[in-house]
Amino acid sequence: MAHDDRDTLSPLSPLTVPVLGEGRPTFSTAPSRSHTPFKRRRSQSPTPSEAESEFNPSSNASIRRAILSYENLVALADAQERLKYVLANRRETLKEARKIVWRDRGEPVAELADVEECLKWALKGGLRAATLAFNIRAGFNIVLALIRLPSVPKKHRLTLIQRAIFGLDTWRFAAMLGSFVSLYKFLLNALPFLIPSIRAPQNEYPSAFDDEDDETEDLPTTVFDITVPPTPGGNTGTPVMLTHRQRTERLSLSTQAQRILIRKKTRRWHAALAGAIAGGLGVLWETRGRRVTIAQQLFVRGLQGTYNLYSSKYNFHIPHGDVLVFSLVCGQILYGFLLRPDSLPRSYTNWVASAAKVPHACLRMNYDMVRNHTVNLQDVDSIIARPEITPSNKTLLLNLKDTFLEIQTLPPGAPAPYFPHYATCSAIHPAQSSCWSVPTTRFFEVARWMLPIYGALHFVPAVLFKRSTFMQNPWKVLFRAAIGTGRSSAFLGIFVIIYQSMNCFKNQSHEYLSTLSPSSPFYPLVQKIPKSVIDLLISKYSFFVPGLFSGLALFVEEKRRRPELAMYVLPKGLESLWIVATGKVGLKRWKGGESLLTAIGMGMVMSTYQNDPQHLSGLVRRILYQFIGPN
Incomplete structure (x- = not known):
C-alpha cells in the first residue's frame, strides 16, 4: 500500500523547512553530533483529539514546532553572546578612555629608540x-x-x-x-x-x-x-x-x-x-x-x-620639624600682618583679618600706636560705634581718647599719664569685657566660620576620588571626613585663641607693671626691673612670639596634613621676611625673577621625583604622576 510522503517521514530524516517566516534562510533537520533524536512514546495510538493536543514526533507540525523552538533558543543564545561582546567592548572602551583622563598606577616605562x-x-x-x-x-x-x-x-x-x-x-x-x-x-x-x-x-x-x-x-x-x-x-x-x-x-x-x-x-x-x-x-x-x-x-x-x-x-x-617650620613661619606672617602689612598680599591679609575676628579699625590703631605712638581718633570712634560693644569697653575707649588729647596739650617735660603704645583689649574684642571670656567665644566663632570650607575639603575628595571605598562602607568614609573636618576647624580656632590670649596677656602685664601703685607689695620688686625690659612686652618684636606659640595648634591636625600646611604658609613667610629684612619687593622687582625661581624649584622637584619620589609629599607625587607618568 502506497503511503503519502508525509506519513513516511522519520524523525531522523533530513527535512528542509522555512523558519520564522517566508524569505528567511532555511535550516536542515539533519542530525549532528550534538543533535539528540526524538524518542517515541511506547503507548497506544492516540485518539484524534489527543493527537491534536499531544506532541507527535512523526508529524510535520510537531517537527516544525520543535525546529522553531530550537532555532529561537539558538537565536536567543546568539543574542546573549553578542550582548556580552558589546558590553565587554564597552568596558574596554571606557577603560581606554579613562586612561586618557586618569593614569592608572603601575604604568610601564616607555622605551624609546631615538x-x-x-x-x-x-x-x-x-x-x-x-x-x-x-x-x-x-x-x-x-x-x-x-x-x-x-x-x-x-x-x-x-x-x-x-x-x-x-x-x-x-x-x-x-x-x-x-x-x-x-x-x-x-x-x-x-x-x-x-x-x-x-x-x-x-x-x-x-x-x-x-x-x-x-x-x-x-x-x-x-x-x-x-x-x-x-x-x-x-x-x-x-x-x-x-x-x-x-x-x-x-x-x-x-x-x-x-x-x-x-x-x-x-x-x-x-x-x-x-x-x-x-x-x-x-x-x-x-x-x-x-x-x-x-x-x-x-x-x-x-x-x-x-x-x-x-x-x-x-x-x-628633626622631631616635629613640620610643626617647627609652621610655628616660625606663622610668627613672621603675623608680625608682618600687624606691623608690615605691605610685606604680604592684600588678599592674604584680608583673610587673616577675617579669621582673627578683629575689627579692621583695631588693626589700623595697633599699627599707628606701635610704630608711630599715635592714634587716629576716627578709628577709635569707629569701634565705639559698633553695636556689639559693651559699656565697659566703650568707657575705656572714651578714656583712651581723652588721655591722647590730654597728652597733646601737655607742655614739654611735663609728666604724662600712661598711654598704651598698642591696641588695647577693649579695641581687640569690643564685644567681651573680660579677656577670660574671649578664648571660648573666639574658638566657636572661628571654627563655625571655617566649618563649611574644611567640610568641602574633607568630604568632596572622600566621596569623589575614593568612590569604591565610599560605596563599600559609606558610613566609615563619612565618619572619617567628619572627624577630619572637626579637627581642621578646631586647629584654626585654637590657633586664633592662642595668639589673642598671649596678646592680651602681654598688654595687661605691661599696663600692670607700668601703673603699679607704690602701696603694692610688689612695687619694690618691680622697681628693680629696668623700664626697657618691661617695654619689651610691647616692642615690635613681641608680636612675633604669640605667632610662634600659635603654631603649636598644628598638633591638633592629622599628622599627614601637617607638612602640607607647613608648605602652604612657608612661601608667604619667606616673602614677608625678605621684604622686611631688605626693604625690597622680592621677585616682582627683578624681571624674570619668578621664572628663575620656578626653574630652581622644578629642578629640585623633578630630580627627586625621577630618582627618589618617596621623599616628595604624596600630593605632589600623585599630581606629577598623573601629568608626567614614569617618563
Whole structure:
C-alpha cells in the first residue's frame, strides 16, 4: 500500500523547512553530533483529539514546532553572546578612555629608540597634559561660577559660564602644563641620546628604594618596585631585580604605593636640567602675579624633597620639624600682618583679618600706636560705634581718647599719664569685657566660620576620588571626613585663641607693671626691673612670639596634613621676611625673577621625583604622576 510522503517521514530524516517566516534562510533537520533524536512514546495510538493536543514526533507540525523552538533558543543564545561582546567592548572602551583622563598606577616605562621617538612621545604627553589641565581648570571655574550664579543677572549668566570654561585663564593654565610636560619629557628622554657617552645601561633594574645612591654608579633606565620578568633571550634563571639592602617604609608612602611605584630613574642632573628648563619656560604662560605664587610653591616643594632626601641619606631627623617650620613661619606672617602689612598680599591679609575676628579699625590703631605712638581718633570712634560693644569697653575707649588729647596739650617735660603704645583689649574684642571670656567665644566663632570650607575639603575628595571605598562602607568614609573636618576647624580656632590670649596677656602685664601703685607689695620688686625690659612686652618684636606659640595648634591636625600646611604658609613667610629684612619687593622687582625661581624649584622637584619620589609629599607625587607618568 502506497503511503503519502508525509506519513513516511522519520524523525531522523533530513527535512528542509522555512523558519520564522517566508524569505528567511532555511535550516536542515539533519542530525549532528550534538543533535539528540526524538524518542517515541511506547503507548497506544492516540485518539484524534489527543493527537491534536499531544506532541507527535512523526508529524510535520510537531517537527516544525520543535525546529522553531530550537532555532529561537539558538537565536536567543546568539543574542546573549553578542550582548556580552558589546558590553565587554564597552568596558574596554571606557577603560581606554579613562586612561586618557586618569593614569592608572603601575604604568610601564616607555622605551624609546631615538630622538624622533622622544619627540613624538613628548608631544603626545604634552597634548594629554594640556587637555587634562584645561578640563581641571574649567571644572574649577565652573564650580566658582555656579556659586556666584544666583547673584548675577540672568542676561549675564551664560556669558559667565562661557568665560569660566573658555576664558583666558583656562587656556593659560593648559598651555603652561602642556608646554612643561612636553619639554620635560623630551629633554629627559633625549639627553642620553644627545650625550651618548654618558648614556645609562638598559639592562639593570635595582630596587626602587635603594638607599645606596652613588652618583658615580651606572644608573638604570627603568626602576620597578615589583618583580620584573626576565629579559627575552637572556638568562631566565637570574632575577632581573637587584636588592642591595632590606627595604623599610619611609615617610608617608604606603605599602601599596611602594609595590606599584614605577618610574624611570636617570642621572640626577638630567632630571634637574629638564625640570629647570621646562619649568622656567612653561610658567611664562601665566600672568605675572600667578607666576610669583607658583614659583614660591614649587621652590618650597623642592626644598622639602631635598631636605627629606639628605636627611634620609645622612640619617638625621628633626622631631616635629613640620610643626617647627609652621610655628616660625606663622610668627613672621603675623608680625608682618600687624606691623608690615605691605610685606604680604592684600588678599592674604584680608583673610587673616577675617579669621582673627578683629575689627579692621583695631588693626589700623595697633599699627599707628606701635610704630608711630599715635592714634587716629576716627578709628577709635569707629569701634565705639559698633553695636556689639559693651559699656565697659566703650568707657575705656572714651578714656583712651581723652588721655591722647590730654597728652597733646601737655607742655614739654611735663609728666604724662600712661598711654598704651598698642591696641588695647577693649579695641581687640569690643564685644567681651573680660579677656577670660574671649578664648571660648573666639574658638566657636572661628571654627563655625571655617566649618563649611574644611567640610568641602574633607568630604568632596572622600566621596569623589575614593568612590569604591565610599560605596563599600559609606558610613566609615563619612565618619572619617567628619572627624577630619572637626579637627581642621578646631586647629584654626585654637590657633586664633592662642595668639589673642598671649596678646592680651602681654598688654595687661605691661599696663600692670607700668601703673603699679607704690602701696603694692610688689612695687619694690618691680622697681628693680629696668623700664626697657618691661617695654619689651610691647616692642615690635613681641608680636612675633604669640605667632610662634600659635603654631603649636598644628598638633591638633592629622599628622599627614601637617607638612602640607607647613608648605602652604612657608612661601608667604619667606616673602614677608625678605621684604622686611631688605626693604625690597622680592621677585616682582627683578624681571624674570619668578621664572628663575620656578626653574630652581622644578629642578629640585623633578630630580627627586625621577630618582627618589618617596621623599616628595604624596600630593605632589600623585599630581606629577598623573601629568608626567614614569617618563
